[in-house]
Amino acid sequence: MEHLDRCNDADRAWVIEAIAIVEADANRSADTHLLPFPLPRAWGIDLYLKDESVHPTGSLKHRLARSLFLYGLCNGWIGPRSTIVEASSGSTAVSEAYFARMLGLPFVAVMPATTSPEKIALIEFQGGRCHLVEDPARVVVEARWLAEDLGGHYMDQFTYAERATDWRGNNNIAESIYAQLALERHPVPDWIVVGAGTGGTSATIGRYARYRRLPTKLCVVDPENSAYYLAWRDADWSATTGRGSRIEGIGRPGVEASFQPAVVDRMIQVPDAASLATMRAASEVLGRRLGGSTGTNLWGAFDLIAQMRAAGRTGSVVTLLCDGGERYTDTYYSDEWVAAQGLELAPYRSIVERFLATGTWPE
Incomplete structure (x- = not known):
């Protein structure tokens, strides 16, 4: 009889703790x-x-970011070594950077090169990194590619929000x-x-x-x-x-x-x-x-x-x-x-x- 086991107890324990951390943020807010x-x-x-x-991050997108992180954690998409990538130059990136830092994960916001310095500063303040793209129409494509290259997780707010x-x-x-x-x-x-x-x-x-x-x-x-x-x-x-x-x-x-x-x-x-x-x-x-x-x-x-x-x-x-x-x-x-x-x-x-x-x- 053959068995195929992909369970990693340490990673599973990390996910359980990560979910508790994200839930605690909601509970104390x-x-x-x-x-x-x-x-x-x-x-x-x-x-x-x-x-x-x-x-805590100053906008409606805080709710979305929390939900997306819980969704990714519970689906097994986010683990202790994941780099989180999102296509956003605004409030979603700020909020996701906040939660990524809370979990000790790197975060990259893929955004148009025309994004204002004020927006970039808000994301960097929360511990995120900004990846600038010259063609705004290619931000989503670039985010997908970057997540693949980094072996990370593309949050994809435009697909998973609902x-x-x-x-x-x-x-x-x-x-x-x-x-x-x-x-x-x-x-x-x-x-x-x-x-x-x-x-x-x-x-x-x-x-x-x-x-x-x-x-x-x-x-x-x-x-x-x-x-x-x-x-x-x-x-x-x-x-x-x-x-x-x-x-x-x-x-x-x-x-x-x-x-x-x-x-x-x-x-x-x-x-x-x-x-x-x-x-x-x-x-x-x-x-x-x-x-x-x-x-x-x-x-x-x-x-x-x-x-x-x-x-x-x-x-x-x-x-x-x-x-x-x-x-x-x-x-x-x-x-x-x-x-x-x-x-x-x-x-x-x-x-x-x-x-x-x-x-x-x-x-």
Whole structure:
């Protein structure tokens, strides 16, 4: 009788300890806050921001990174000698570098050569290394090759985001939102508004609402240059734009595997100038700087609330505060950068200010 045994007791013990370490990070981190956005109470509609900026690595991507590491560990893809590789120049790379360092593993972020020094510094601060690629379209291919060359593991957030998260519960972002709304005057939101980068968050929220038999609808807001809106509108999942998004964390030039269109009830295409104008206006209202994708989210939320008001409906809307604006001092909050991008914020700023004063929105 022949036996083939690939079990290494030392490696298995390391994986068990690694899972415990990652789980402990979640256990000692308090849940993120659900912040009310100030709207006139007489409108009868409440708006909330799920503040993901308070995670240890400062963004919504902390949840994704944790889930991807657990998924890789439990699948046997990550071991004590693995080099972790990811295609990301933004918040996902920062968060994955954090967890890799926690486990004592090297981390490499593959990113375009045009990535700002500020982003590179954030990743390096968490112990990661940045591998720059001249052609942005080849970042994913290069990440796969690098992982093979290093004998490491390519995390592949764009494929595994929707399946790495436990969408039925386990304190995922959807379960947390509903629990925190329990004592509010409209505890079941009419809409939850999110952007799509990998598509993992929209998949989790859309699935959870259906699983819990809740009437909440999911709206996905999409920035310029992203293929998601075009693909969803035309039911053409091969749609591409060939251009990257200026709004970090959301928007993709092609439809990624993690995006689940069937759980999306509505999509809104948001001009980049509208995202930044809303970001700036909302930052002044809240007294803190928000990131660009939060501006995209709020533009969509304001649109939906105005429609609810016009229809005489009351209720609640929830969206995400994805990260803080401190990371974007030299871009989204720089008038020089905005002008260099050819963006004119003033017309959109007027729309937002009129909404905040009257609750109306242009048709």
